[in-house]
Amino acid sequence: MGEAPVFFVDDIQGSFSNGFDLKLAGFETATALGNKTYVIGGNDDPTSNGVRILNKSTGEWVIPTVLGTKPKALKGHSSLLLNQDKILIIKSNSKSSESVWFLEVDTQFIQDQKKKFDTEVVAWSKGVIGDAERPIVISGPSGVGKGTLINLLMKEFPTKFGFSVSHTTRAPREKEQDRVHYHFTKRSVMEEEIKAGKFLEFAAVHGNLYGTSIEAVDVVADAGKRCILDIDVQGARSVRASSLEAIFIFVCPPSFEELEKRLRARGTETEEQIQKRLRNAKAELEQGNSPGLFDHILVNDDLEACYERLKNILGISESVNIAPKTPNKVFDFPVDLSLSKINENILINCGPAEQRVVLDLSSMKGGAPGRTRGLNMYAFDPITEGTNGCNS
Ligand SMILES: Nc1ncnc2c1ncn2[C@@H]1O[C@H](COP(=O)(O)OP(=O)(O)OP(=O)(O)O)[C@@H](O)[C@H]1O
Numbered sequence: 001m002g003e004a005p006v007f008f009v010d011d012i013q014g015s016f017s018n019g020f021d022l023k024l025a026g027f028e029t030a031t032a033l034g035n036k037t038y039v040i041g042g043n044d045d046p047t048s049n050g051v052r053i054l055n056k057s058t059g060e061w062v063i064p065t066v067l068g069t070k071p072k073a074l075k076g077h078s079s080l081l082l083n084q085d086k087i088l089i090i091k092s093n094s095k096s097s098e099s100v101w102f103l104e105v106d107t108q109f110i111q112d113q114k115k116k117f118d119t120e121v122v123a124w125s126k127g128v129i130g131d132a133e134r135p136i137v138i139s140g141p142s143g144v145g146k147g148t149l150i151n152l153l154m155k156e157f158p159t160k161f162g163f164s165v166s167h168t169t170r171a172p173r174e175k176e177q178d179r180v181h182y183h184f185t186k187r188s189v190m191e192e193e194i195k196a197g198k199f200l201e202f203a204a205v206h207g208n209l210y211g212t213s214i215e216a217v218d219v220v221a222d223a224g225k226r227c228i229l230d231i232d233v234q235g236a237r238s239v240r241a242s243s244l245e246a247i248f249i250f251v252c253p254p255s256f257e258e259l260e261k262r263l264r265a266r267g268t269e270t271e272e273q274i275q276k277r278l279r280n281a282k283a284e285l286e287q288g289n290s291p292g293l294f295d296h297i298l299v300n301d302d303l304e305a306c307y308e309r310l311k312n313i314l315g316i317s318e319s320v321n322i323a324p325k326t327p328n329k330v331f332d333f334p335v336d337l338s339l340s341k342i343n344e345n346i347l348i349n350c351g352p353a354e355q356r357v358v359l360d361l362s363s364m365k366g367g368a369p370g371r372t373r374g375l376n377m378y379a380f381d382p383i384t385e386g387t388n389g390c391n392s
């Protein structure tokens with residue numbers, strides 16, 4: 001198996017020497033990886049954000065920058081190191097749909113973030129049971145009709161798609177609502193939140209700051225919907241470099257003149273702003289053809305025809321049954337549980353030997369700063385393969 005051991009915090013108490021006050025709540029686990037030990041739990045302590053790292057070479061404790069949405073209360077859990085880069089956490093005393101979490105400690109994403117923050121960094125990612133579909137990034141110049149196409153999709157398939165509500169420092173338009181169309185925010189606040197690692201991507205667009213918070217994407221995934229992001233080309237580039245594994249669609253106008261016509265007809269910008277957006281559109285249209293960035297180019301000439309082509313790209317049409325897939329069975333995990341690993345399967349032992357649940361990681365996708373998707377969970381019984389030990 002080759003996994004580094006997980007041991008209880010009792011094993012390390014008293015081993016630190018730099019005066020750091022390790023307030024233990026008794027719910028923590030400690031996982032060793034190389035010369036570091038990750039102590040997880042005790043989320044009530046605001047100074048640690050629930051994760052502390054012991055550098056065993058120096059004896060020093062480090063409080064890392066913690067990215068992603070963390071589990072609400074971590075008062076009892078089991079941990080297991082996976083692939084030498086992330087720690088699987090199964091919350092005890094919880095429903096299985098809420099119990100699977102990953103703390104990434106040395107993935108590519110974490111290595112990149114460490115360079116950015118110049119600190120230790122870890123990132124939470126919630127495990128989503130079932131086959132969640134890939135998010136959709138829609139980019140294109142201002143006025144091309146991205147919002148119009150997204151609105152059509154959301155209206156026709158309200159249970160299937162969810163919109164990632166971005167943050168922006170621009171002022172709301174007349175009919176725009178805070179937290180529905182955007183999270184309208186002050187630049188200073190947004191800059192602080194960017195520094196705190198709350199954003200999946202951000203960019204200066206047409207003189208304002210725009211960004212997708214990690215939470216905006218998580219909220220949609222948690223509602224069991226496929227996330228749609230309406231972001232500019234710079235943002236698309238950042239998401240491409242992340243672990244979100246989205247589909248990238250670039251929307252073009254049939255001509256530059258038509259783009260200008262639409263932007264003016266919308267009547268939401270001043271002449272100066274229109275000029276700025278048109279100047280930026282030229283550069284964006286060139287970048288739309290950047291090799292390897294967009295998976296599909298969609299010309300928005302006739303709206304109806306373009307919308308049909310969008311649905312084809314997404315593999316949906318009226319004939320397709322779009323009812324949500326049957327959810328995996330939900331288990332109630334008890335207070336006491338333990339974990340073991342067999343190949344790509346995690347055995348969650350919930351008490352007596354026959355009470356086990358299998359967490360199948362073989363189709364695992366995504367990861368921090370988004371959700372870890374494609375997990376499967378089922379009851380394990382060595383004889384009948386059907387006896388469910390944990391309550392369901
Ligand atoms: N195919 C089309 N033919 C004619 N008009 C269109 C078409 N698609 C969208 N429009 C109109 O063009 C205008 C701009 O569309 P929309 O607001 O959706 O653009 P957008 O790409 O979301 O812009 P922004 O990036 O600035 O938010 C709107 O008034 C919309 O009704």
Ligand SMILES: Nc1nc2c(ncn2[C@@H]2O[C@H](COP(=O)(O)O)[C@@H](O)[C@H]2O)c(=O)[nH]1
Nearest residue numbers: 142166202203205210211212230231232235
């Ligand atoms: N990089 C990001 N770009 C974003 C985001 N949200 C919106 N946008 C893009 O900004 C322009 C202008 O939008 P408008 O609402 O002011 O007309 C447009 O191209 C959007 O796609 C974001 O979160 N990140």
